[in-house]
Amino acid sequence: MKVDTLIIGSGVVATALTKRLLEHKPNMTILILEAGQRYKTKDFGIWENFQVTGDYPYPQMFDLPYPERDKPGENRLVGEGAQIPTAFTLNGGRALAYGGSTNIWGGWTFRRKPEDFYLKTLTGHALDWPFDYDTLEPYYCQAEDYLAVSGDSKVQDPPRSKPYPFHEFPYSYVDQPVGKAMAKLGISYDHLPIARRGVSAIPSKHAPCQVTGTCDYCPFGARFVAADYMDDLRKWHDYPNLEIRLGVVVMSIRMATKRRAAGVVCRDTATGDQYTIDADRVIVAAGTFESPKLLLRSRSREWPNGVGNDSDNVGRYLITHPYMIYAGSLPENPDKMQWELNFPTLVSRYFDTPKEQAKGKFVLVNAPNIEAQSIAQMMQAGYSNAKINRVITGAVPISLHGMVEIFGQYENRVTNLDKTNHFGMPESVIHFTPDRAALERIQEIGKVVKRIFEQMGGTYADGNPSVNSWRCDHAASTCRMSKDPKDGVVDGDLRVHGTDNLYLCGNAVYPNLGSINPTDTVTALAFRLGDHLNAAG
């Protein structure tokens, strides 16, 4: 079998890129290979199950937890990070399925700021990006249209040339004490841009958000999930040569010469059959862990250490965000303030500035804390009406969630384990030792949050913060972009250094992450790659 373009992975990168390529050349043969399976979206029965049980609907998409005594588990975490229970928890942290991790994402869609493209120049950390904010800005606009982002178009930090496709969600009542306290302290805040489709004059097959607060499984498809948009390409367009194969693991990339990829060797997990596919170009879009692992597995006489790995950068400089939860409480809640909207509407990027860059920029989000006041859970526990009202009007838990920029270290990396997981994919070894300075930074941010809580009239909890996870869905930098091949894995056009027709797109190519969620940027990169490939012919 021979195709024009072979894409490995079916997440947002594959979806946006495929759209861009087929808009340009509708008859192009594109084959997308996905190791996972399809899960049903927008199903009312599954949504009701999630609503009444709280059971997360996606366990089949997840890696097993790391091995423990008496539990074989999957993957390995080594280094000092292995002592941190929430470090790089692949289980629940990424989705191996049609549509990728957009099945489980929260939809926070921030742009990087101009200084984030010059981290090396400004601080000495990591690398600069091979291009600047202005180069990516038009693609951010396209990404936000595609992801259906609701945001405040008046916010011009970073600058934007087009408004968001949908207007911002008004601040919710729980933002009131936080916003007022921040204002008194001189800490700016804004509406949080979020991928929830709104209403506009532009026709869409996708329904608008109905603010059900059950976004982990949207019954309408108002939260962007790449699977729904890939389905659009298949069902509603005349793209006769687009094919998606599920349950197919790519074992290696075949190189015809040092510079030219010939195709891939893959395995059907249902039958166990191994076969080859030829392609004019190969795009690796398999995520921050699987993309470098595939390059490392693709050894040949020309590439003895794996494709693109002559400088030993593949899989290295693994970074992510520690997701911090700073908890506290207010002494009373006479207005019965509750989390009526189960997604955040307020973010402060006040500390996401050049001034903070050397120590690690951070953002603070007033994010949902619904369980503490769940009326249903109190009723299920046998609380009477009067007792529930006493709980709601009494001391109320508060929290601010934070993400901080972490700088890459050569030793932190991902490699292949000679063992197969329950999807039929090679397992991962994650080598991770947190930077001491980063751990100190996390504590330092707590001092800012403490001031905010005290300004609110609340208290700051002992033992803050809890690091909810070192997030696998924000993991990045394992195949970073670089101008010089000795510093990275791909060039500014996302082509693997030293090759002509092998590309890689995903968070893996980020030289640094900044303090914000990566999906807006990776979608912009996918559209930019599409334009590059279309221009290349």
Place this chain on the structure above:
Amino acid sequence: MYETKARHPLSPPTPDPLPQTVYESMWSMFLAIGEMWLLKDDPQPYRLRFRTFLENRIALHPLYAGYYLSTALLIDDLTAQADADAAWQLIFFNRNPLNLEFNPSLLEAVQTHVADEFIARRVALGSFADFGAEAYQGYMAAGANLRNEPPHYRKAEGLK
């Protein structure tokens, strides 16, 4: 995801479809939630959606037909022994069923798979408003985020 073949070997045989009396019994339990917690919302508008909810639960997990049938039988037994109010008190508020004279696992199953789910559904359908909120996780009647329209949740005042 949908379990198309699952049926526990120890489950009692369940008629397909369930008799109307079972649906009526489930509806009576749903109504009792309002009585037990002194909820002020009118449940009648929820009736059609509640019936659909039961059917969806069975379609997703076929074991639910057995849960609903067993629950109806338990309600009948408890009501015959004392009265309906005592039955609801036991089901909704006795969370330590080990001291019962009959099989506690039946009551636990009814509480977990039926009563607790009905509570979650009832609150999300609108009863949350009794506790001061204007929206809640799973509330469907809110509507979209329209410019120049007030949001369907309590908005912060005094922020920029």
